[in-house]
Amino acid sequence: MSRSGYTEDFGYDEPGRCNLYRGSVARALRGKRGQAMLQELSEALDSMPKKRLADRSFQRSDGDVCTLGCLLRSRGVDTSELDAAVGHDEGDVSQEAAESLNIARCMAAEVMFENDDPFGYRVIEETPEERWIRMRAWVESQIQEGT
Numbered sequence: 001m002s003r004s005g006y007t008e009d010f011g012y013d014e015p016g017r018c019n020l021y022r023g024s025v026a027r028a029l030r031g032k033r034g035q036a037m038l039q040e041l042s043e044a045l046d047s048m049p050k051k052r053l054a055d056r057s058f059q060r061s062d063g064d065v066c067t068l069g070c071l072l073r074s075r076g077v078d079t080s081e082l083d084a085a086v087g088h089d090e091g092d093v094s095q096e097a098a099e100s101l102n103i104a105r106c107m108a109a110e111v112m113f114e115n116d117d118p119f120g121y122r123v124i125e126e127t128p129e130e131r132w133i134r135m136r137a138w139v140e141s142q143i144q145e146g147t
């Protein structure tokens with residue numbers, strides 16, 4: 001299982017289950033709280049002194065953060081408890097991140113998945129700088145005009 005809580009056996013073979021979940025993600029991203037968070041995240045990413053993003057960790061010992069870690073750090077939130085949960089109780093990590101950011105759990109899970117596993121379950125190497133560029137573009141693509 002990934003840090004996002006997504007698994008290969010999500011239940012894609014069950015009629016409608018995937019469609020319902022993807023609909024929830026889309027509504028969370030388009031909603032008022034989601035759009036506000038994406039705007040703030042865009043600004044937080046742009047203000048990073050080093051345009052690098054970590055994967056599978058909110059904040060590493062070298063100071064690199066993931067996409068949500070960037071936003072949490074800009075808000076002054078300590079991510080050590082979230083990082084301690086990674087690898088132990090991954091299903092709750094996206095819920096805890098969502099609560100810290102006041103967004104829907106599915107939105108936190110989606111951002112975490114995009115940050116960590118953008119190519120699905122295929123392993124493709126990516127530098128922290130490439131991850132920042134990709135995630136900055138993804139965040140921008142989710143922001144709707146006029147918000």
